[in-house]
Amino acid sequence: MFPQNPVIAVVGAGAVGSYYGGRLAQHGHDVHFLLRGDYDAVRRNGLVVESCDGDFRIPAEAVRAHADPRRMPKGDLVIVALKSTSNDELASLVPPLLKEQTAILTLQNGLGNEERLAGLFGAHRVLGGMAFVCICRVAPGVIHHTDHGIIRIGEFENSARRDRVERIAAMFNASRVKCQVLDDLRFGRWQKLVWNIPFNGLGAVLDLATDRLVGSEEGVELVRQLMEEVRSAARADGVELPPEVVRVNIDNTRTMGPYKSSMQVDRQQGRPMEVEAILGEPLRRARARGAVTPVLEALYRAAVVVDAGLRFRPATQDH
Amino acid sequence: MFPQNPVIAVVGAGAVGSYYGGRLAQHGHDVHFLLRGDYDAVRRNGLVVESCDGDFRIPAEAVRAHADPRRMPKGDLVIVALKSTSNDELASLVPPLLKEQTAILTLQNGLGNEERLAGLFGAHRVLGGMAFVCICRVAPGVIHHTDHGIIRIGEFENSARRDRVERIAAMFNASRVKCQVLDDLRFGRWQKLVWNIPFNGLGAVLDLATDRLVGSEEGVELVRQLMEEVRSAARADGVELPPEVVRVNIDNTRTMGPYKSSMQVDRQQGRPMEVEAILGEPLRRARARGAVTPVLEALYRAAVVVDAGLRFRPATQDH
Numbered sequence: 257m258f259p260q261n262p263v264i265a266v267v268g269a270g271a272v273g274s275y276y277g278g279r280l281a282q283h284g285h286d287v288h289f290l291l292r293g294d295y296d297a298v299r300r301n302g303l304v305v306e307s308c309d310g311d312f313r314i315p316a317e318a319v320r321a322h323a324d325p326r327r328m329p330k331g332d333l334v335i336v337a338l339k340s341t342s343n344d345e346l347a348s349l350v351p352p353l354l355k356e357q358t359a360i361l362t363l364q365n366g367l368g369n370e371e372r373l374a375g376l377f378g379a380h381r382v383l384g385g386m387a388f389v390c391i392c393r394v395a396p397g398v399i400h401h402t403d404h405g406i407i408r409i410g411e412f413e414n415s416a417r418r419d420r421v422e423r424i425a426a427m428f429n430a431s432r433v434k435c436q437v438l439d440d441l442r443f444g445r446w447q448k449l450v451w452n453i454p455f456n457g458l459g460a461v462l463d464l465a466t467d468r469l470v471g472s473e474e475g476v477e478l479v480r481q482l483m484e485e486v487r488s489a490a491r492a493d494g495v496e497l498p499p500e501v502v503r504v505n506i507d508n509t510r511t512m513g514p515y516k517s518s519m520q521v522d523r524q525q526g527r528p529m530e531v532e533a534i535l536g537e538p539l540r541r542a543r544a545r546g547a548v549t550p551v552l553e554a555l556y557r558a559a560v561v562v563d564a565g566l567r568f569r570p571a572t573q574d575h
Numbered sequence: 576m577f578p579q580n581p582v583i584a585v586v587g588a589g590a591v592g593s594y595y596g597g598r599l600a601q602h603g604h605d606v607h608f609l610l611r612g613d614y615d616a617v618r619r620n621g622l623v624v625e626s627c628d629g630d631f632r633i634p635a636e637a638v639r640a641h642a643d644p645r646r647m648p649k650g651d652l653v654i655v656a657l658k659s660t661s662n663d664e665l666a667s668l669v670p671p672l673l674k675e676q677t678a679i680l681t682l683q684n685g686l687g688n689e690e691r692l693a694g695l696f697g698a699h700r701v702l703g704g705m706a707f708v709c710i711c712r713v714a715p716g717v718i719h720h721t722d723h724g725i726i727r728i729g730e731f732e733n734s735a736r737r738d739r740v741e742r743i744a745a746m747f748n749a750s751r752v753k754c755q756v757l758d759d760l761r762f763g764r765w766q767k768l769v770w771n772i773p774f775n776g777l778g779a780v781l782d783l784a785t786d787r788l789v790g791s792e793e794g795v796e797l798v799r800q801l802m803e804e805v806r807s808a809a810r811a812d813g814v815e816l817p818p819e820v821v822r823v824n825i826d827n828t829r830t831m832g833p834y835k836s837s838m839q840v841d842r843q844q845g846r847p848m849e850v851e852a853i854l855g856e857p858l859r860r861a862r863a864r865g866a867v868t869p870v871l872e873a874l875y876r877a878a879v880v881v882d883a884g885l886r887f888r889p890a891t892q893d894h
Binding site for chain 1: 777780781782783787788790791793794796797800869870873874875876877879880881883884
């Protein structure tokens with residue numbers, strides 16, 4: 257049984273890890289944060305969250321911040337909120353946190369994260385979740401949460417363990433985080449990709465916010481075409497997304513105003529973009545199962561080139 | 576017969592018009608420049624060209640600069656070097672310059688410019704040409720020419736008039752501009768698009784210089800795919816480009832160093848990009864003739880969206 261008062265470890269305390277971990281800590285849970293660059297700032301100033309669902313703060317003397325996983329208590333629940341571009345670090349960061357029954361919940365973007373964790377630590381431990389949230393880390397230990405916030409979580413393959421996912425969801429719901437349980441995590445993952453692939457992908461490679469992408473007929477057509485390709489890829493992967501997901505996602509994006517996707521922000525700030533999780537892995541599944549996705553293919557290649565370019569110096573010749 | 580000492584009018588004196596018109600003037604030809612924004616500067620300071628083929632200068636007292644075509648002499652040759660995004664102005668700018676035998680040579684980028692001129696002024700007048708040149712206007716009336724410079728010109732449809740194109744070519748060749756005569760202008764146009772579509776198109780939508788596009792396997796693959804689509808579109812349009820154009824264009828680009836295409840520079844400076852001439856018209860021909868060009872299709876849409884975005888204010892929400 258998943259315990260009533262679990263020890264929780266949050267691996268990767270960027271915006272998502274800090275926000276959701278912070279909400280659990282705010283509501284009395286025993287949450288330990290594994291930090292890297294922000295460790296000193298959080299030790300000194302605590303964690304500050306300005307949120308549309310209510311501001312809160314975990315003061316420096318109360319925050320359980322750690323720089324080394326070997327000095328953390330083992331957890332009942334490990335929440336993985338690393339950027340997927342840092343997944344190579346999971347093999348060293350997570351093992352010190354595990355005991356026999358530890359569950360691992362990844363809240364990372366894209367496809368392939370549960371598979372990675374399952375391969376490293378055993379599929380029986382793994383749950384996946386998606387955060388639908390407008391959030392950003394504006395300074396070390398300072399998070400702005402501006403809209404939405406729901407998470408949807410599901411067991412990776414352990415459908416018999418319904419009690420575990422229900423308990424974790426109940427814990428979030430009691431901590432001011434709306435959390436839904438997914439019967440079919442793969443459906444949820446593909447459903448989220450219907451938005452993420454065009455808006456993170458095009459947003460990053462074209463360096464355009466959402467309002468520009470849906471602000472012209474040609475932009476909508478490009479988005480629509482990618483969304484249909486995601487439906488084809490999902491279908492080839494055994495997930496049937498209803499046709500109306502295309503219209504609904506475009507209509508919802510029209511009401512969002514100018515919004516820069518995380519991949520666009522990463523590009524603008526010269527940080528690695530989550531190309532493989534959001535574009536590469538979906539494309540590889542489409543290819544492996546024979547789906548025809550030429551625009552996704554071009555988008556992926558473009559994103560790889562842009563991402564590689566972030567590690568170049570800019571061109572100097574200007575004509 | 577095309578006259579030995581023609582009156583020449585250059586419409587649109589940006590980098591290309593100023594350079595090629597300037598070379599003709601430098602070598603004693605009667606060249607009149609129709610200027611817009613740069614008129615005052617050129618009247619005051621003349622035309623200054625720093626060129627890898629030899630610097631030169633047309634002093635203020637010698638330069639024949641005009642702001643109004645109705646106050647210019649009629650020409651024997653009108654050289655159109657407007658940016659293709661200003662083609663709507665041709666109908667008012669060119670007629671005052673025409674007499675019965677006036678020839679019109681467009682040195683503009685992309686497809687559709689000869690057709691536009693032919694529709695307005697008669698196909699018998701029209702010649703087309705392509706400038707292979709690294710050139711830029713660094714200030715009003717100041718041109719930097721850093722590499723290459725050859726032009727290739729051909730009759731639009733008047734193949735009987737070989738004497739005219741030969742005379743014009745001879746005039747350029749006698750004025751330090753290497754000029755070749757094309758027997759098949761459409762072949763030349765499509766051949767140039769093999770480079771322009773991937774490097775101007777991707778360069779602009781991804782905001783990347785050539786070295787980044789050919790600096791990774793995925794980038795080369797994307798470029799290669801677009802070049803093959805251009806070959807398909809050309810074939811559907813009756814032009815068979817040999818398979819080696821793909822390899823040759825990629826290899827030549829590898830030796831260029833970091834180079835920003837004109838469309839990328841336009842994007843960075845917030846000026847209209849030549850989307851329709853370089854991407855839209857080739858795509859429309861491909862569509863009309865049943866060629867399959869999915870990556871070109873996506874690239875065109877992306878370019879339309881980016882170009883429209885240049886007239887937006889930037890998004891302010893940053894997360």
